[in-house]
Amino acid sequence: MKNYLKIISGITFASVVIGAIITGVVWESFGVFFVSLIGGILVAFIAVCQHLAIAEVLENQERILFRLQAIEKNIKTAQKQCINCKRIVTTDYSSCPQCGGRMFR
Numbered sequence: 001m002k003n004y005l006k007i008i009s010g011i012t013f014a015s016v017v018i019g020a021i022i023t024g025v026v027w028e029s030f031g032v033f034f035v036s037l038i039g040g041i042l043v044a045f046i047a048v049c050q051h052l053a054i055a056e057v058l059e060n061q062e063r064i065l066f067r068l069q070a071i072e073k074n075i076k077t078a079q080k081q082c083i084n085c086k087r088i089v090t091t092d093y094s095s096c097p098q099c100g101g102r103m104f105r
């Protein structure tokens with residue numbers, strides 16, 4: 001779990017507890033305090049779970065993007081140019097697909 005998520009979770013749960021205490025004091029009732037505490041914790045728990053799910057999706061996207069960039073870099077470096085027609089082809093070609101030439105630079 002990332003640090004900012006820990007902080008967000010901490011703040012969320014702390015404000016839920018404080019909110020429940022204030023509500024209980026205002027209503028002068030332990031029952032109200034208890035119900036708002038449980039309700040608040042449930043809502044906060046769902047919110048934190050959503051945060052975690054989004055963070056995981058973002059992390060996956062970052063990983064995929066990194067891999068794509070690595071592949072793209074490989075493709076760019078594995079190129080050669082036909083001496084005859086100047087067409088740029090990847091190194092897996094043994095002859096130029098445009099003019100059939102076999103000389104590359």
Ligand SMILES: [Zn+2]
Nearest residue numbers: 082085096099
């Ligand atoms: Zn060519």
